[in-house]
Amino acid sequence: MNVGVAGLGRMGAAIAKRLMEVGHQVTVWNRTAGKTKTLVDAGAKAAGSPEELANQVDVIISILTDAPAIETVYSGKSGLLSGNVKGKLFIEMSTVRPETEVALAKKVVAKGAAMVECPVGGTVGPALQGKLLGLAGGEVSDVARARPLLEQMCRRVDHVGPIGAGASMKLAINLPLAVFWQAFGEAYALCKHLGGETGWLVELFADTSGGPNVLKARGPVVAAALRGAEPGAATFDCDSIRKDLRTMVEEAHARGFDLPLAERTLAVYDEASKKGWGKRDCTEIPVYWADKKK
Numbered sequence: 001m002n003v004g005v006a007g008l009g010r011m012g013a014a015i016a017k018r019l020m021e022v023g024h025q026v027t028v029w030n031r032t033a034g035k036t037k038t039l040v041d042a043g044a045k046a047a048g049s050p051e052e053l054a055n056q057v058d059v060i061i062s063i064l065t066d067a068p069a070i071e072t073v074y075s076g077k078s079g080l081l082s083g084n085v086k087g088k089l090f091i092e093m094s095t096v097r098p099e100t101e102v103a104l105a106k107k108v109v110a111k112g113a114a115m116v117e118c119p120v121g122g123t124v125g126p127a128l129q130g131k132l133l134g135l136a137g138g139e140v141s142d143v144a145r146a147r148p149l150l151e152q153m154c155r156r157v158d159h160v161g162p163i164g165a166g167a168s169m170k171l172a173i174n175l176p177l178a179v180f181w182q183a184f185g186e187a188y189a190l191c192k193h194l195g196g197e198t199g200w201l202v203e204l205f206a207d208t209s210g211g212p213n214v215l216k217a218r219g220p221v222v223a224a225a226l227r228g229a230e231p232g233a234a235t236f237d238c239d240s241i242r243k244d245l246r247t248m249v250e251e252a253h254a255r256g257f258d259l260p261l262a263e264r265t266l267a268v269y270d271e272a273s274k275k276g277w278g279k280r281d282c283t284e285i286p287v288y289w290a291d292k293k294k
């Protein structure tokens with residue numbers, strides 16, 4: 001299949017690579033054009049604009065930072081929706097508020113195309129292996145049309161409801177994860193002085209009732225971060241968690257309720273970001289708190 005990927009950030013680049021590996025002809029576009037090079041060297045085609053990308057492929061995947069990025073890439077000058085998109089399928093995978101996906105889907109449908117949203121759980125490693133968790137929203141027939149492709153990107157795809165439902169579910173599943181990194185930092189601060197070997201410590205936490213899956217999945221990386229080892233490239237950084245928390249809080253306020261824990265966590269991450277931790281991986285965030293003195 002001719003698949004287009006708009007947005008070659010950490011996730012988009014990994015998804016494009018995965019789709020090439022399972023045999024698709026992939027065309028890519030990214031605002032910062034230099035990021036297409038590795039994929040083009042591996043056999044992808046590069047489009048000069050989102051419009052050109054939409055003209056060249058049957059299915060267009062987008063995974064971008066936030067709502068303003070979606071607005072620019074879809075509806076800006078030479079945007080995806082300026083292309084010949086009649087009958088084509090869009091799969092929008094960014095983490096944004098439901099209203100962003102609902103508004104976008106209306107524009108896509110007005111152009112005679114179909115749209116499924118499918119924000120994902122999992123980071124770069126699972127994206128490269130086709131093991132993301134897909135939270136699909138859309139019409140039953142559109143999700144059925146997208147499913148074969150989604151199943152090449154995801155270990156599990158749940159159709160959670162109409163457009164917007166995937167975004168709601170994605171914000172929901174990321175909340176405990178965002179709070180967890182801070183909770184783990186506070187927990188580590190309580191036991192750091194014991195000087196336990198960090199691999200053992202992470203494994204012990206992972207074996208308790210409060211130990212989330214991420215400690216099993218990324219245990220060695222978390223242990224290395226606690227040891228102060230040289231970190232690799234960030235896959236999900238503190239500033240991205242802040243963006244997600246802000247989006248959750250905005251969504252809750254729009255629905256008429258507060259998220260006290262998320263709001264407090266956001267304040268702590270804002271502070272960490274101001275002190276230079278914004279681009280550091282989530283697995284390093286506990287270290288910020290544990291090393292901080294009153």
Ligand SMILES: NC(=O)c1ccc[n+]([C@@H]2O[C@H](COP(=O)([O-])OP(=O)(O)OC[C@H]3O[C@@H](n4cnc5c(N)ncnc54)[C@H](OP(=O)(O)O)[C@@H]3O)[C@@H](O)[C@H]2O)c1
Pocket residue numbers: 006007008009010011012030031032033035063064065066068069072073093094095096120121122123124235236237240244
């Ligand atoms: N990283 C993860 O583990 C993870 C996991 C699940 C979901 N997500 C979600 O997936 C989305 C992408 O995340 P990521 O980690 O891949 O982010 P990233 O590495 O920061 O990449 C962001 C992408 O959005 C593009 N972009 C941002 N603003 C733009 C604008 N105004 N116009 C055009 N393009 C714009 C960037 O283009 P440039 O390269 O030109 O800056 C880049 O391609 C986010 O919504 C994130 O919350 C991330």
